[in-house]
Amino acid sequence: xxxxxxxxxxxxxxxxxxxxxxxxxxxxxxxxxxxxxxxxxxxxxxxxxxxxxxxxxxxxxxxxxxxxxxxxxxxxxxxxxxxxxxxxxxxxxxxxxxxxxxxxxxxxxxxxxxxxxxxxxxxxxxxxxxxxxxxxxxxxxxxxxxxxxxxxxxxxxxxxxxxxxx
Ligand SMILES: *[C@@H]1O[C@H](CO)[C@@H](O)[C@H](O)[C@H]1NC(C)=O
Ligand SMILES: *[C@@H]1O[C@H](CO)[C@@H](O)[C@H](O)[C@H]1NC(C)=O
Numbered sequence: 001x002x003x004x005x006x007x008x009x010x011x012x013x014x015x016x017x018x019x020x021x022x023x024x025x026x027x028x029x030x031x032x033x034x035x036x037x038x039x040x041x042x043x044x045x046x047x048x049x050x051x052x053x054x055x056x057x058x059x060x061x062x063x064x065x066x067x068x069x070x071x072x073x074x075x076x077x078x079x080x081x082x083x084x085x086x087x088x089x090x091x092x093x094x095x096x097x098x099x100x101x102x103x104x105x106x107x108x109x110x111x112x113x114x115x116x117x118x119x120x121x122x123x124x125x126x127x128x129x130x131x132x133x134x135x136x137x138x139x140x141x142x143x144x145x146x147x148x149x150x151x152x153x154x155x156x157x158x159x160x161x162x163x164x165x166x
Pocket of ligand 2: 111112113
């Protein structure tokens with residue numbers, strides 16, 4: 001009897017762990033935001049990773065950052081169907097009166113910490129929007145930073161308007 005009970009509770013624990021893992025795992029992977037060219041087109045991003053000493057800022061400035069992976073197509077994809085560039089956009093939708101300062105760094109160095117792009121690589125999202133073109137076959141990284149007090153949600157989108165051209 002005792003053996004059966006502990007056997008059952010063992011199974012119960014495994015079951016609980018399994019359920020917990022299934023519930024929490026998507027949250028964990030959701031931390032790595034990504035846009036896959038040809039599959040997804042936009043993402044709402046609320047930077048939440050607190051970063052200190054992000055390059056180029058006054059010492060002691062605290063910012064919140066977020067990283068979005070922009071994953072291109074493999075070259076094995078139907079080459080002819082895709083245009084040779086995709087536009088990556090960052091849009092602020094807050095009103096122009098109190099638009100927080102948002103900066104982005106568009107790079108491909110995966111070993112750089114989030115928000116640690118060198119000084120001079122950061123670009124301002126001016127007048128509420130920023131965009132850059134990239135090859136649909138590239139894999140790029142978009143780091144976003146803003147003052148910790150801003151708490152703004154930005155939209156990261158890719159424009160594939162001309163991507164499907166026969
Ligand atoms: C920004 O856009 C999101 C999603 O479209 C919306 O929920 C939010 O209210 C917008 N914020 C402002 C300030 O317009
Ligand atoms: C990528 O970032 C790492 C860490 O900062 C740095 O050591 C390395 O030189 C960078 N690589 C390139 C190609 O910039």
